[in-house]
Amino acid sequence: MPLTREFKETIMADLEDREYRAAYLAQAIEAMHGGEFSVGKRMLRNYINATVGFEALSKAVGSPAKSLMRMLGESSNPHADKLFGILKHLRETDRLEVRVVPIAKRSPRSPRTGSGATRRNG
Numbered sequence: 001m002p003l004t005r006e007f008k009e010t011i012m013a014d015l016e017d018r019e020y021r022a023a024y025l026a027q028a029i030e031a032m033h034g035g036e037f038s039v040g041k042r043m044l045r046n047y048i049n050a051t052v053g054f055e056a057l058s059k060a061v062g063s064p065a066k067s068l069m070r071m072l073g074e075s076s077n078p079h080a081d082k083l084f085g086i087l088k089h090l091r092e093t094d095r096l097e098v099r100v101v102p103i104a105k106r107s108p109r110s111p112r113t114g115s116g117a118t119r120r121n122g
Contacts, residue, residue: 011050012049012050015047024046024047029087041072042072045069048068052093054068057089061086
């Protein structure tokens with residue numbers, strides 16, 4: 001679904017705030033990690049448009065701007081190396097810290113020893 005011009009302008013204005021920008025990028029990454037890849041790509045595209053721009057990003061990551069735009073389009077499936085290259089540059093540009101934090105803990109009834117083997121005495 002295309003965004004209205006007014007909504008895009010609102011996002012662009014909000015992304016001028018550094019704290020909001022950090023939270024927005026974190027949400028984009030979380031959306032992709034959580035299986036909502038198209039939402040995360042759309043957010044990432046908005047983030048790039050509001051901050052560094054595709055031309056500057058193109059020079060930084062060594063891919064044509066049009067290719068980067070297509071990569072973050074609705075029907076694309078970006079390569080991991082390109083996507084992580086973009087995220088690395090954005091993190092360095094805005095001096096953001098990106099961490100992956102597990103959402104759910106493992107059930108206490110099934111501790112793992114690492115190898116999956118059952119421990120035996122003697």
